[in-house]
Amino acid sequence: MEIKIIFEDNHLLVVEKPANMPTQSDSSGDLDLLSYLKNDLKNRYQKPGNVYLGLIHRLDRPVGGVMVFAKTSKAASRLSAQIREGGFGKHYFAVVRGYLATDQGRLTNYLVKDFGRNVVSVVAKPIPGAKEAILDYGVVGKREQLSLLKIVLGTGRSHQIRVQLAAIGHPLYGDQKYGSRLNHPGEQLALFSFELQFQHPTTKEYLEFKASPSLVYPWIIFKDLLKVTRNDQEGFS
Numbered sequence: 001m002e003i004k005i006i007f008e009d010n011h012l013l014v015v016e017k018p019a020n021m022p023t024q025s026d027s028s029g030d031l032d033l034l035s036y037l038k039n040d041l042k043n044r045y046q047k048p049g050n051v052y053l054g055l056i057h058r059l060d061r062p063v064g065g066v067m068v069f070a071k072t073s074k075a076a077s078r079l080s081a082q083i084r085e086g087g088f089g090k091h092y093f094a095v096v097r098g099y100l101a102t103d104q105g106r107l108t109n110y111l112v113k114d115f116g117r118n119v120v121s122v123v124a125k126p127i128p129g130a131k132e133a134i135l136d137y138g139v140v141g142k143r144e145q146l147s148l149l150k151i152v153l154g155t156g157r158s159h160q161i162r163v164q165l166a167a168i169g170h171p172l173y174g175d176q177k178y179g180s181r182l183n184h185p186g187e188q189l190a191l192f193s194f195e196l197q198f199q200h201p202t203t204k205e206y207l208e209f210k211a212s213p214s215l216v217y218p219w220i221i222f223k224d225l226l227k228v229t230r231n232d233q234e235g236f237s
Contacts, residue, residue, distance in 0.1 A: 141222050
């Protein structure tokens, strides 16, 4: 396996995570991205002992796309602070079942996670353990009873995009956990982290990094729209 490196300096490592690879070690025992990258740094730079690489954010195992890791503890601390303070932009493409009632909108829900089953649920009102989840979406295109969405996260909750879209009746294509009524075994979850925006932890330069999903179904039916949207620097108006 070869992981695509998008950017690297003394403080940051930005890569494209493959779909179906765990972000970090889990009970499956499968090779995870964090371990792979640590080993790669150790080999490329012939470093003795353990290699530091800070995990700043996560993507669910089925999800691919842009991720940033910190190569120093100072960079990790400063990037984590940006996430807490809302200065870390995370943009996604998603393909969902059906056509949404409105082409732009904001979803706000309270989510509760069952850690034993690794399942997140929407609750009608705040209860102990519930966390507010906010996302903005825009419909980019509609084809074959599927919709391509551009999503900007306002919060970073576990399974947030998957749960919130399923809650309005539009689960992600291929999502067996939250859309089993409409999806089928063997379909690949259609969610991709296509852009990260943040301030460099030491130079303070504003950075943007992008990647594109592999053009397999269902992404292939939106090929022309993905190209246009990748060049779009605007958010939601």
